[in-house]
Amino acid sequence: MEIIKDLPEVFEEFAEQRQKSFLMMKELKDKGTPVVGAYCTYFPKEIAMAMGASTVSLCSTSDETIPEAEKDLPKNLCPLIKSSYGFAKTDKCPFFYFSDVVVGETTCDGKKKMYELMGEFKDVFIMELPNTQGPEALKLWKKEIIRFKEYLEKRFEVTITDEDVRKAVKIENEARKALKRLYEVMQHDPAPISGHDLFKVLYGSTFKLNRSEIAGEVNALVDKIEAEYASGKMLEKKPRILITGCPIGGATEKVIRAVEDNGGVVVTYENCTGAKSIDRLVDENAEDIYQAIAERYLAIGCSVMTPNPNRFDLMGRLIDEYQVDGVLEMTLQACHTYNVETRAIRKFVNEEKGIPYINVETDYSQADVGQLNTRIAAFIEML
């Protein structure tokens, strides 16, 4: 990607990253590169990267495979889980097809049980993610990370050294720093770019097979955005929205559109595409690199944790730093942990941060787009 391109073109390139990576998969496999697929932001990708594997985000964001999934899974299950399983079962996800192993974590009830079914036709490696973030849970999680390393070593007949892991940590940290620099451009008010364009880069970067390219490309993009902003190129002033809740991507981008088509701008994402999975670095200088990786990942503020203080900490910080006017939480139907946690989040946003909050519960169909527009337009008008 040369920096001479216009911003819209760069955003579209990132948006197309997923498709581009599809095409690169076969090439990679032909070269003998192991491919490790995963669904979740808890996946400690540095371990797989350390042995030279490509890590890929598996398909889970379209409703096209849900009917097939519902033949094996309950209908009343979150669409992300059904979609994931449906893509796997119908072999419609090239990333899944080319993955030598799929790594799952015991995050939520639906996922952990779905992986049992997936394990009937694919190599699935399950990591036990604890439900809490205390010292004993951390010990267990660290052991799981080492067990994963040992599994890869045995499975692919390689040796993964601490040095390999540290190298991967550096690459991912550089990517995180660049992506963080990127989303921090939204601290400007008025915002320099739309929240959907920001999303395209954040989301697209998760499909980058060559992780070491991310930092350079994204940093160049940030420089360009900042330069244009300095020269006066920016959006008009709009109500500033923080999006939180379940993972967004594909079908659920309808929520971002509903905000930005109705006069708002999404200035920050406290979710798995945004700050939640980027904000924290792994301590590169830690004496025990596995300990550092375990700490970093276990600290993710997902609602599967009980209690889940890090989510509130991060959200509070983002609301302040991005001068947020209102919080929109998108939850997926039947996602129990996020849906239960909405109550505490609403209270926190309203009472501690003193700004409005709206929760939209949705699935992967487009049937509710009209309703979403109506509700979200009314919310933004109120700000």
Added chain:
Amino acid sequence: MEIIKDLPEVFEEFAEQRQKSFLMMKELKDKGTPVVGAYCTYFPKEIAMAMGASTVSLCSTSDETIPEAEKDLPKNLCPLIKSSYGFAKTDKCPFFYFSDVVVGETTCDGKKKMYELMGEFKDVFIMELPNTQGPEALKLWKKEIIRFKEYLEKRFEVTITDEDVRKAVKIENEARKALKRLYEVMQHDPAPISGHDLFKVLYGSTFKLNRSEIAGEVNALVDKIEAEYASGKMLEKKPRILITGCPIGGATEKVIRAVEDNGGVVVTYENCTGAKSIDRLVDENAEDIYQAIAERYLAIGCSVMTPNPNRFDLMGRLIDEYQVDGVLEMTLQACHTYNVETRAIRKFVNEEKGIPYINVETDYSQADVGQLNTRIAAFIEML
């Protein structure tokens, strides 16, 4: 309870145990007995018993408190969780009211997040139950049990010795052995008593405040049943049903009735009122009694575990030992783990055990009783 009573009278006495214990609670509290409330079969009650506390099963089986719960919790959540929270919030459960502390475990998504809300108005002690049953998970769980002991010691200013714990283990083991002897009477074909009468005793015994009374009373009851059976008193021959799935009690006893009103007899319960929570003893002679307790409880074959081999082992054994003709699985709406696991259970029952299987998904309303009767009658007719 004197053994001179007729069987129906004894069954009714057990059925009324919950109400009777309500009345005894105040008396207990006036005497200064600590009360520890819990919802789940993973609760290691021996630890609380070891300090002389009464352990009680908290109310969770009626739909009367669900509307109140739905003000704070998502509607799309399992009725057991909503009912539990509703009873707590409205203070309609005497056991909850008199509990000094409520012990919750990180079993399923809904429960673990609901406990956060409950913690806003009650002392709730959360134990981290792992998602798997391997050696590392066992270590974590054992530490949780010891942490619970230490919490009780601090909270109630007592010392709990290993000897105290061993005594409690013996009492609970004796109760388990007696209850197991009781449900084993159903190995007779024809069955000596109805499955609902069996249920009344199993369920009623969970509300016994004086745990050391259970063994004597239940053993006397078994002797009486066996004596009457020997003298020819028994049910007529009927299709023999194993009930499995989510916990049954209160509102969901409609499922037992639907079986037995339509020509079947429930000969065994592979659920939390039945074999699942009674089958295994704690090893009384273990050098490390905490290790033994941890092993015993972690081995429970609940669908929250992944994988969950112990459920299949126990069910296979019960199907053989009780000459089961058909398996009925009751799942509660929005209970993701049991609902996902139905697929593997159906396959196991049909293909490995070669008998029919039916799944009924229900909630705490009585609106589906007609439909349940129709479906279950058709199932039994087929056997």
